[in-house]
Amino acid sequence: MKKLSKFVDTRIGFFTLLVVLFWFKTLFAYFTDFNLGASNIFQYIILIFNPLATTALIYSIAFYFKRARFFYPVIMGLDIANTLLLYLNVIYYREFTDFMTIATMTGYSKVNQGLSGSSLALTNFHDVFYWLDIVVIIVLMLLRVIHFDRRAIGTRLAFAFTSMSLVLFGVNLSLAEMDRPQLLGRTFDRNYIVKYLGIDAFTGYDLVKSQHIHEMRQSATKSELDKVKKFTDKHYAKPDPQMYGIAKGRNVIIIHLESFQQFLVDKKINDQEVTPFLNSLYHSKDTYAFDNFFHQVGQGKTSDAENMLETSTFGLPQGSLFATLGSDNTFQAAPAILNQRAGYTSAVFHGNVASFWNRNNVYKNLGYQYFFDASYYDTSGDKATGYGLKDKLLFKDSVKYLQNLQQPFYAKFITVTNHFPYDLDDEDKDPNFQTTNTGDSNVDNYFVTAHYLDQSLAEFFNYLKKTGVYDHSIIMIYGDHYGISNSENPSLASVLGKNADNWTDFDNAQLQRVPLMFVIPNSGGHGYISHTYGGEVDVLPTLLHLLGISSKRYIQFGTDLFSKEHSQTVAFRNRDFVTPRFTSINGKIYNNRTGKEAKLTKKQQKQLERARELVNLELSLSDSLNEKNLLRFYHPKGFKTVNPADYNYSNGLKRAQRIEKKKGNKSTSIFSQHHDRSTVNDYSTDAPEQNHSSTDSNRIKITNPDANNK
Numbered sequence: 001m002k003k004l005s006k007f008v009d010t011r012i013g014f015f016t017l018l019v020v021l022f023w024f025k026t027l028f029a030y031f032t033d034f035n036l037g038a039s040n041i042f043q044y045i046i047l048i049f050n051p052l053a054t055t056a057l058i059y060s061i062a063f064y065f066k067r068a069r070f071f072y073p074v075i076m077g078l079d080i081a082n083t084l085l086l087y088l089n090v091i092y093y094r095e096f097t098d099f100m101t102i103a104t105m106t107g108y109s110k111v112n113q114g115l116s117g118s119s120l121a122l123t124n125f126h127d128v129f130y131w132l133d134i135v136v137i138i139v140l141m142l143l144r145v146i147h148f149d150r151r152a153i154g155t156r157l158a159f160a161f162t163s164m165s166l167v168l169f170g171v172n173l174s175l176a177e178m179d180r181p182q183l184l185g186r187t188f189d190r191n192y193i194v195k196y197l198g199i200d201a202f203t204g205y206d207l208v209k210s211q212h213i214h215e216m217r218q219s220a221t222k223s224e225l226d227k228v229k230k231f232t233d234k235h236y237a238k239p240d241p242q243m244y245g246i247a248k249g250r251n252v253i254i255i256h257l258e259s260f261q262q263f264l265v266d267k268k269i270n271d272q273e274v275t276p277f278l279n280s281l282y283h284s285k286d287t288y289a290f291d292n293f294f295h296q297v298g299q300g301k302t303s304d305a306e307n308m309l310e311t312s313t314f315g316l317p318q319g320s321l322f323a324t325l326g327s328d329n330t331f332q333a334a335p336a337i338l339n340q341r342a343g344y345t346s347a348v349f350h351g352n353v354a355s356f357w358n359r360n361n362v363y364k365n366l367g368y369q370y371f372f373d374a375s376y377y378d379t380s381g382d383k384a385t386g387y388g389l390k391d392k393l394l395f396k397d398s399v400k401y402l403q404n405l406q407q408p409f410y411a412k413f414i415t416v417t418n419h420f421p422y423d424l425d426d427e428d429k430d431p432n433f434q435t436t437n438t439g440d441s442n443v444d445n446y447f448v449t450a451h452y453l454d455q456s457l458a459e460f461f462n463y464l465k466k467t468g469v470y471d472h473s474i475i476m477i478y479g480d481h482y483g484i485s486n487s488e489n490p491s492l493a494s495v496l497g498k499n500a501d502n503w504t505d506f507d508n509a510q511l512q513r514v515p516l517m518f519v520i521p522n523s524g525g526h527g528y529i530s531h532t533y534g535g536e537v538d539v540l541p542t543l544l545h546l547l548g549i550s551s552k553r554y555i556q557f558g559t560d561l562f563s564k565e566h567s568q569t570v571a572f573r574n575r576d577f578v579t580p581r582f583t584s585i586n587g588k589i590y591n592n593r594t595g596k597e598a599k600l601t602k603k604q605q606k607q608l609e610r611a612r613e614l615v616n617l618e619l620s621l622s623d624s625l626n627e628k629n630l631l632r633f634y635h636p637k638g639f640k641t642v643n644p645a646d647y648n649y650s651n652g653l654k655r656a657q658r659i660e661k662k663k664g665n666k667s668t669s670i671f672s673q674h675h676d677r678s679t680v681n682d683y684s685t686d687a688p689e690q691n692h693s694s695t696d697s698n699r700i701k702i703t704n705p706d707a708n709n710k
Helices: 002-008 011-032 041-064 068-096 102-106 108-114 125-142 155-179 190-197 199-218 222-235 276-282 301-311 334-342 356-366 391-402 441-467 486-496 505-510 536-546 602-627 652-666
Strands: 251-257 287-294 345-350 370-372 409-414 473-479 516-519 529-535 582-585 588-591
Touching (some): 041 199, 068 199, 251 441, 276 516, 334 356, 345 356, 391 441, 391 652, 505 582
């Protein structure tokens, strides 16, 4: 003890003491208050290691202060400030299941709103642990049990400590990149950065990112918006009079098919349909389907698809718009438009954690009134996969929330079971469905999980029909992005009747088709399968026109798929593109009919050059719009800018029930229309997990979305 006491009485010893104590406090927070989702030994090693480097780096600043009267106050000040940062994140996480950004810290109203105005209610008894060491050390210093070391640390030694800390951080970052490639370049959940690099590193990263965004937006001018508006006005496509308003006033139900590609539709494996229910919808006279509809996502994957669906603007060239800019961006999105123009209630149902893809913040800026995330569902035991609640349970367990929303509603269901690596418990597999035997487990399992998703949809549609919701809704079904990656497409070739040896980039491009269906019951039975070329950016203007709401006043880069003026040049995020006749990949032009490189006439060369210019222009303008937040300068008639502070996603069911009670006989919810009778029992599912009981805490199994490093 004497040796330890003497060591602590030195500046290096005191530095080591504070670093170790803060390291312990951080680990305590990791395992007690945060849910960072470490799922293997390697991730736990990184998790335990990551606080050391940044803590040592920050505290080493004190070594550059020679005099003891400066060194000790500086290092204690750094320790207190770092502890405060950690503790504020603990409080914020308890309420919001997320970490505090620079924007949140600097915006009092957001902090207040995020903490529901009452941080005291969020404190726990064990919080004393975060501050006890500081109190004890200060008391020991005042009682002169810990003595001040008057000997200064030389500049070279101080620099050595700083350098060593940077080296440790480099090792930490390298290990993190090994387990999670593109950790900083393709950020989609703040949990990931904290899990791999720690709170301090996340705060520093967010500070740099925020400063870059601030500088970019500070330089923005209204004239830049004028260029965007001029393009979208010229690009606008008038609606088809026969389709305009055919779904006016109906509920809108969006079903987001995770990783679902168009080739699954009508596909048979061993003489069995992979998706028999979707096939029946696809060919129904109530359905308007598109077989040349392409995903247009970039690194933001699912979040890019959601952004295009909700806003008709493209994702970013790097990273996710939701994760990078979504917390502060101004949007003119579907939930807000439908609410302000036609009184729609909006909600998202998704059995993953709210912070994934930064949805808990972005949805507020989009104008979503309700977000039912994993905290609203029992995801314990085998009820969830790594990406959230299994699809059959998601649809079934969402009914208790859906039935209390005022109609018409705009409700989006985000499925997850058909997500890489396509794992499904044996009890969930259909024993009568035999998949392929390609030797590639991802390809073989892909058909199994797609079949499960199809069964989930059939059960949900049965509920909609039984309760009468089906007859008064438009149901839009779409695939968000590819499921089988380009590197695995050759393994898929034989299943599609192609030769893997002859597989080309053209074949990869053609497989970027995903489904798009508008199911409109009792609309005249004129449904058909359209061969029109389009992409996800075209969904919003198409949907608005079906609902009888003009999209002309809004800035949207897509055009109505039913319009005769619709542009059939589909831009990919990497600036490749496809048209009905040709596909452009890395500068090469392929003939869609032959799949070979095309021999172009001068006229065709000019047409494709114009198409290329269109693609480059619309992607550049969309990037400018989003990166510089230009929509803050635009105020279309009848649209009120969304205030995210108006939304809070806690206690969603109670809020919906209060509205029902307040409206009384004027309530239009499903529950009210069924004479205040719950429709939960009208839902039937064969999901085996519904009868499983578990005492595991919620979210336990939703821990490793980064299992997919693609």
